[in-house]
Amino acid sequence: DRKVFPEFVTERARSSDFALPQNGALDAETRTLIYLDVALATGSKACIEAMMNKAKMQQISKEKILETLKIARYAETTRVVGNAETVFEYLKK
Secondary structure (H helix, E strand, O other): OOOOOHHHHHHHHHHHHHHOOOOOOOOHHHHHHHHHHHHHHHOOHHHHHHHHHHHHHOOOOHHHHHHHHHHHHHHHHHHHHHHOHHHHHHHHO
8 A cells, every 4th residue: 555655656666667677678569478478477467457458558469469378378387397296206106
């Protein structure tokens, strides 16, 4: 809450400028897709909605958004398989 923790708003803006610089190495579309990918992977519904709104404003193609979704899905699958080492060890016995 801004009234209870006003420095949070300032820190959020500073962090945004740091992570998403206006003249950064990545173009705005790529930054939006990366942000969307991370939001999907972490399950942040507010960020997913915000990045989808931004993607619409930037007129990012449905094909690029779908590919981003596929990348997030693949990363999640890889994480699950990577975390299953103990399960695989048990199944080998």
